[in-house]
Amino acid sequence: MADEVFLKLKGIKKSFGGVHALNGVDLEIRRGEIHCLAGENGCGKSTLIKAISGVHRVDEGEIWIEGKLCNKMNPIDAINKGIQVIYQDFAVFPNLTVAENIALNGEVKNKTKLVNWKEIHRVAAEAMAQVGAEIDPDVKLEQLSVANKQMVAICRAIINDAKFLILDEPTTALTAREVEKLWTVVRALKEKGIAVMIVNHKLDEIYQIADRLTILRNGAYVSSGPIHEYDQARFTRDMTGRDISQEKYLPKASEEEIFRVENLSLPGAFKDVSFSVHKGDVLGLTGLLGSGRGEIGEALFGIEPAQSGHIYLNGQEITIKNVADAIHNKIGYVPEDRLTEGLFMDRSILDNTIATSIRKYFHGIKLDKAAMEEATDRWIREIGVVTPSSKPAVRTLSGGNAQKVVISKWLNTDPKLFILNGPTVGVDVGAKSEIHAILRELAQKGIGIIVISDDLPELLQNCNKIVVMRDGRVAAVVDNSIEQKELSDLLMGRAE
Numbered sequence: 001m002a003d004e005v006f007l008k009l010k011g012i013k014k015s016f017g018g019v020h021a022l023n024g025v026d027l028e029i030r031r032g033e034i035h036c037l038a039g040e041n042g043c044g045k046s047t048l049i050k051a052i053s054g055v056h057r058v059d060e061g062e063i064w065i066e067g068k069l070c071n072k073m074n075p076i077d078a079i080n081k082g083i084q085v086i087y088q089d090f091a092v093f094p095n096l097t098v099a100e101n102i103a104l105n106g107e108v109k110n111k112t113k114l115v116n117w118k119e120i121h122r123v124a125a126e127a128m129a130q131v132g133a134e135i136d137p138d139v140k141l142e143q144l145s146v147a148n149k150q151m152v153a154i155c156r157a158i159i160n161d162a163k164f165l166i167l168d169e170p171t172t173a174l175t176a177r178e179v180e181k182l183w184t185v186v187r188a189l190k191e192k193g194i195a196v197m198i199v200n201h202k203l204d205e206i207y208q209i210a211d212r213l214t215i216l217r218n219g220a221y222v223s224s225g226p227i228h229e230y231d232q233a234r235f236t237r238d239m240t241g242r243d244i245s246q247e248k249y250l251p252k253a254s255e256e257e258i259f260r261v262e263n264l265s266l267p268g269a270f271k272d273v274s275f276s277v278h279k280g281d282v283l284g285l286t287g288l289l290g291s292g293r294g295e296i297g298e299a300l301f302g303i304e305p306a307q308s309g310h311i312y313l314n315g316q317e318i319t320i321k322n323v324a325d326a327i328h329n330k331i332g333y334v335p336e337d338r339l340t341e342g343l344f345m346d347r348s349i350l351d352n353t354i355a356t357s358i359r360k361y362f363h364g365i366k367l368d369k370a371a372m373e374e375a376t377d378r379w380i381r382e383i384g385v386v387t388p389s390s391k392p393a394v395r396t397l398s399g400g401n402a403q404k405v406v407i408s409k410w411l412n413t414d415p416k417l418f419i420l421n422g423p424t425v426g427v428d429v430g431a432k433s434e435i436h437a438i439l440r441e442l443a444q445k446g447i448g449i450i451v452i453s454d455d456l457p458e459l460l461q462n463c464n465k466i467v468v469m470r471d472g473r474v475a476a477v478v479d480n481s482i483e484q485k486e487l488s489d490l491l492m493g494r495a496e
């Protein structure tokens with residue numbers, strides 16, 4: 001039935017300078033469906049969302065909303081047509097309260113001014129009841145967790161009579177429980193007939209929530225259909241244009257110890273943590289938020305050093321009291337919050353890639369520019385950064401491609417121990433497998449690799465040894481023959 005279709009896109013094209021971000025996209029969104037928009041980093045997902053929501057004007061193609069051609073929308077027009085987008089930064093006002101944040105957005109739509117405190121509360125309470133959120137309306141937004149900020153953003157969206165809600169990578173900063181909660185809310189919206197489109201790089205989450213999906217590659221439409229028509233092999237093939245190995249990493253056991261910690265403790269964070277990394281090991285470090293998994297990474301890089309215990313690298317005991325110590329010992333660290341900690345957004349890919357290894361390129365007082373370019377080009381090629389050259393500012397890259405630059409930067413320092421916290425958050429399946437192939441190669445060469453993550457399928461495929469943290473302690477060390485369910489039980493501390 002024609003009126004079941006809320007949005008229809010035909011042959012959408014959009015370029016930035018010489019870059020064809022969108023190069024022929026078709027998309028159909030039906031009322032009350034949960035639609036996943038999938039594709040590799042830089043394939044144009046976020047750009048397409050901006051086109052649908054009136055932020056970008058398209059160069060070519062047709063945007064049909066409820067049977068009307070709507071090519072010339074601005075963002076307010078899009079809101080009036082019931083289109084609401086929740087970007088990764090949520091665009092909420094940190095200094096206002098929960099209630100104010102929710103109610104204020106309604107003013108835009110209804111062109112009324114809510115000055116009355118009671119009215120603001122009533123509107124906010126109604127919106128929260130609709131999604132089943134229970135958040136204190138008088139708390140300032142800046143005090144909320146990421147998950148609750150997102151709930152407020154969703155509440156804001158639905159009081160504007162949203163018919164179509166778009167979530168761009170909504171789960172990147174959420175814990176497993178928070179993701180469950182988000183899916184409950186999304187299903188409730190679906191029940192009300194609201195269409196929801198989600199961009200997400202985690203395949204297992206897509207299988208949990210999506211009814212249908214559309215896949216893009218290099219800015220163009222590849223395929224679309226109900227989720228049950230896509231097994232994992234087809235899914236990844238459509239996204240990447242090639243077959244991605246699903247094989248588990250099983251290196252030969254080696255006696256050669258690269259790295260070891262003994263009874264590492266930091267009060268309030270972790271206690272008596274011991275584990276070792278042998279040659280060839282890609283070690284996974286996992287646990288729920290608050291289990292101490294991230295804190296161990298930060299301690300080993302000297303951000304918040306451990307207070308007691310021993311650290312051995314290549315047979316020698318080392319002391320790490322600060323970041324300078326870690327760098328001196330050739331420890332590399334890819335932080336979790338890459339956009340604030342990892343990159344100079346306005347500098348070029350090249351500047352960022354050589355930022356931490358610039359010393360290598362000095363010959364006397366002269367910089368060896370050719371060597372710098374060669375190294376950067378090599379990483380761009382090997383990790384597959386989607387960019388015409390090493391010159392563009394990192395700000396112009398898509399999210400996943402920016403993450404690849406962070407990884408390049410640390411690889412370029414020739415680390416002896418490489419710690420990656422959430423290395424592939426926001427990275428597409430193809431690039432994930434490329435990054436993991438590089439990590440394996442490094443492990444085989446005798447570089448210690450520690451991957452901190454809560455992405456269980458990824459850990460099971462790529463780490464041959466997994467340290468499970470719970471309440472600041474090592475709860476178990478397992479190999480990757482364990483089932484995902486078992487691993488998840490270990491994380492949660494559920495009895496067998």
Ligand SMILES: Nc1ncnc2c1ncn2[C@@H]1O[C@H](COP(=O)(O)OP(=O)(O)OP(=O)(O)O)[C@@H](O)[C@H]1O
Binds near residue numbers: 019039044048399
């Ligand atoms: N304002 C802009 N100026 C120049 N290039 C841009 C701009 N916005 C996007 N691009 C380019 O358009 C392409 C598509 O980017 P987009 O952000 O839509 O990708 P994406 O599919 O959302 O990727 P990711 O999964 O990494 O978030 C990329 O090559 C990107 O560098």
Ligand SMILES: [Mg+2]
Binds near residue numbers: 045398
């Ligand atoms: Mg994006």
